[in-house]
Amino acid sequence: MTGRGRKRSRSIKAFRRTLRWLVALVVIAGAGLFLYSFARDHPEDLPWTQLDLAQPVGMFTRGKLNGLSEDFAQCRGLLERAGVEYDALDPVSSGEQCGYDNAVRFAEGGARNIGFSPAGVGVSCPVAASLAMWEWNVVQPAAQAHFGSPVARIEHFGSYSCRRMYGRDEGAWSEHASANAFDVAGFVLENGERITLVRDWGDAEKGAFLRDVRDGACDLFTTVLSPDYNAAHADHFHFDHARRGMGGACR
Known part of the structure; x- marks a missing residue:
């Protein structure tokens, strides 16, 4: 060359x-x-952004909600910024395993508050924040899609109960023992129609709605148990914020 x-x-x-x-x-x-x-x-899909209850549900929303158990003040601030009206409950202590110091009660009639039946239920703040996001992002859109009517009230079996799992005398303590769980029994639409798990899980349209709201809850709570799980949950959804690391249970 x-x-x-x-x-x-x-x-x-x-x-x-x-x-x-x-x-x-x-x-x-x-x-x-x-x-x-x-x-x-899409800040809701990034792990390092601060949680905002008014944003859509993102890939890391569930983990951020679960992390609120470590900071009651932050959790209350998020509720307030999202327009959720609530009353902070006094701490409760009952034995070594029962009680709570981070519970709130939704105010009846708040502009962004759905009704609960029975009224006046108290839950841990992370559960309250998750319930608010569940209603806004999952329950109401599903109700409109299936029935053309919003949900007016959520029927429930309560939250705080000083007991072990499944009411046993021995074994692990339930998340209900710290108000960190909530059991949903049904829904009442604004048009008066009532949907319950015990009656309507097998119904075509109402059952489809119930499965949609169950599936949507899995993006917000670390534990979601339904009639598909076992007979003990044939009449309700169980939601809680048990510490499960990066994973969750959705059944």
Whole structure:
């Protein structure tokens, strides 16, 4: 190869290296722009963003809600910023395993508060925050889609109960023992129609609604148990915020 040929070959190689670098920079810049846009438009899907109850449910929402058990003040602040009206409950202590110090009671008639039957239920603050997001993002859209009417009240079997799991005399303590669980029995629509798990789980339309709201709850609570789990849950959903690391139970 002549000197001119070698020079031309080196120039081509240098051009190709430069081109590869330019392509890599364009790809990196494009990826950076995409990530910036995604982070701006979908903060709920990022693990490091602060939880906002008014945002849609994201990939890390459940973990952030579960983490609220460590900071009662933060949890109450999130409820207030989202427009949820509540009363903070005095701490309760009953034996070594029972009691709570982070419970709230939804205020009846609040602008962003759904009704509960019986009224006046108290739950841990993380459960309250999850119930609010569940109603806004899951229950009401599902009710409109299936029945064309919003839900006016949620019927329930309560939250706090100083007992072990399944009411046994021995074994692990229930999340109900710390008001960190809530049992949903049914729904009353604004048009007066009533849907209950014990009666309607096997119904085509009402059962489809109940499964939709069950599935949506799995993105918010670390434990969701339904009639599909066992006979003990044939008449209610059990929701709780048990500490399960990165995982959850949805049955």
